[in-house]
Amino acid sequence: MVADLIESVAKILFIFSVNLGFFAPILGWVERKQSAVMQDRIGANRANIGGFTVLGLFHPIADAIKVLTKEDFIPAGANKFFHTLAPFICLVPAIVTFSVIPFGGRYQLFGHHVNLVIADLDVGILFVFALTSLATYGVVLSGWSSRSNWSLLGGLRASAQMLSYEVAMGLTIIGIIMVFGSLKLTDIGAMQENFLHWGIFLQPLGFILFFTCAVAENKRAPFDIPEAESELVAGYFTEYSGLKFVMFWMGEFLEIVAISGILTTLFFGAWHIPFVTDQRLLSLFQFAGPNGAAVLAMLVGIATFFAKVIFFIWLQMTIRWTLPRFRYDQVMRLCWKMILPLSLINITITGLVLLLWIK
C-alpha cells in the first residue's frame, strides 16, 4: 500500500517535472533556436548571467520573470470570469493528457510491480480524446469572452477546426485500435516489442493521417488559422497578456509533447528499442543483480521513450517553420474531403485484412 503510494507520487512528480519543468520552458527556447538555425539567424542569445549565455538557455528564465511582472489586462466589456477561466481550460488538458501515456514498461522491483504510467486506464486513448475535446472550450471561451472581433473570429475558426479534426482523428485511430485490439495504451505499447510490429508498419496510412490531425488539433502552422497573425492579429488570444497569455503558449507546447508521446506510444514502439526485447535488455544488465537490472532497464526504457518524443517534437517544429498557412476553407476541406474518407478506407482495409487473413 505504502509502496503503491510512493510509486504513484514518484511517477506524478516525474511527469510533472519533465513536462512543466523541462519541456514547457525549453520548447520556447527550442522554437526560437531551431527557427534561427533554419533561417540563417543567430536566435536567442542575449540573456546572460555574468556574461555566460549558454546558447541562450537563460531565456526561459528571463521570459518567466518578464511574464510574471507583466500587467494582467482584461479589456473593457469582457466577461471577466470566462476571460480568466479560458486559459486554464486550455492548459489543464494538455498537462493531464500525459497521465495515461506510458513512458516505460512494467518492471519487478524489490518484489513490487512498477508500471510506468500514472493512470493505467482501460480506455486510455478515449481519455486522451475526451481531454482534447475539453481544450476546445478554452479556445472558444477565450474568443467569445474577450469582446473583440478578432478574438471572436479566431474562436469561431478554432471551434470549427478542432471539432472537425476531432472527428477525423477519432477515425484515424480506429485502425490501430483494431490491429492491437486494445484501448489501453500500456497494452498497445507492450505489443510493439517486436520491431516489425510497430504501429507505423502495421498502419502507415493511419500514422500519416493521425499525425496530420494531431498537428491540426494543436492549431500549429500550417493549421494555425485560429491565430493567423496576418489576418486576425493573434486570433483568440489577441486580448490576453502576461501569465494568461503564457498559459495558452504553454498549453500549445505541452500539447506538442503530448502528441509526440501518443505518436510514440501508438506508432513508434513506445519505450522499445528496435530489435531489443525487454527480456534481452534485462539479461544485458544481469551484472547489476535482479533489482539493479530492472532499474537500468527502466532507465533505458524511459530514455528511449523520451528520445522518440524529442524526435517528434523536432519534426513538428520543422514543419511549423517550413510550411505556409492554409486558408480556413481549405483546412475544412482537407479534413472532411481528404482525411475522413481516407481514414474510412483505412478502417475498411484493416477490417478486411483482419477478417480474411488473420482470423
Added chain:
Amino acid sequence: MPDIEKDLHTEYMVINMGPSHPVTHGTVKFLVTLDGETIEDLQVDIGYLHRGFEKMCESGTWQQVFPYTDRLNYVSPLINNVGYALAVEKLIGIDVPERCKYIRVIASELSRIADHMTNVAAGGLELGAFTAFLYFVEARELIWDLIEMLCGARVTANYVRIGGLKNDLPDGFKEKTGEAFKRCRTLWKDVNKLLTKNRIFIDRVRDVGNMPADEAIAYGFTGPCLRACGVPYDVRKANPYLVYDRMDFEVPIGETGDNFDKYLVRMEEINQSMHIVEQALNELPAGPINVDMPYYRWQSKDDIYTRIDSLIFHFKTVIEGIKPPAGEVYLAVEGANGELGFYLVSDGTGKPYKCRVRPPCFPLTAAMPRLMKGRLIADIVPTFDMINMIGGECDR
C-alpha cells in the same frame, strides 16, 4: 431548413482592418463588412502616410526634391530618383553622358530587385512562410550592401542629380556585384523551392485576386500586376528611356492575373533585372558622369574651388536653384510597382511650380474592393501583399 434560415437573426460584422493591423502595415485601413468569413463589402481608406509631398516640392529648389522622392516608394528609392531626374532633364533638354545612363540603369535595376524581393518575401511571411521571408531578406541585404557601396545610404539613397549623379561607381563594384548575385541566385532558388511548388502556397494564391486584362487596364493597372494579367506593357520596352533599348531582357507575363501569376512575374523579373545589371556592368563605357552645363549641374569640386566662373555658377544654382525653361512635362519610368510618372510644371523660376506624381499603386489599391468582394477574409492577405501598396507612394 429555409424556414430556419429565415427566422435566424444574423447580422453582418463590420470590422476595422487597420491601420494598426499586421496586413495593412500601418498605412491603410479597410472597413470590412463580413458575413461569417465572407467579405460582403470592403472599403479602402488611404491617406495615413500623407506628407504633402507635392506641396513640399513647390517650396524647395528643383534639386531639393530628390530627398523627398526617396520617400515615395521607400523600397526602391533609386527608381524614384531616376524618374524625377529624367523628367527635369526632359524639361530642360539635357542628354546625360553615356556612363551616367548605364549607372542609372544599374541603380534602377538594383532597386527593382530589392523591391521585388521584399514584396515576395513579405507575401510569404504573411502567409506563414517565415523561412522564405528571411532567405529573401538576406538576399536583399546583399543588394542593399551594393546600394550602400554605391551611394552611402541603404534606403534613403538620394543618389541621382539633375544632369548627372552624385558620384561615380566605386572601385570593385563589379566584382562585389558578381559575388552578391551569386549568393542571391542561390537564395532565389531556395525560395523558389520553398514556395513555387508548395501546394499550400499555391492553394492560397491561385485564383485569388484575379482580374481580366481589359478590366485591369480600365482600372489603370501597370507594372507586374498588369503583366500578370497577360498584357506585356513595360515602360522599359514600350517607351525606352536611358539605355534600356540596348539591353537584352524579357518581360515576363502571366495569364489570369491572380496572385500566383503576380508572384511568378516578380520572381522572374528579379532574374531579368540581375541579367540587366550584369549586361550594363559589362558594357559600361568610360567617360564623365555629369553633363558639362554649369547652369544646371555643378562643375567638379576642384573647379569650384579654383575657378571663379565655376564658383559663381555653383553659388547661383545652390542659392536660387536651377532654372528650367517655363513649360510642362510628363515622363514615366518603370517603377517596381508599375508606371511611375512625374508631371512637372515650370514657370521659369528656381522652384517647381507643380510636381505631380503618378503613383503606380494608387489604381491598384483602388481595385481592392473589386478584387475582394465575395472572397474570404484570409484572401485579403495575399491579394494586398501582391498589390504591394506602398504608403509613401500612394499617399505622398
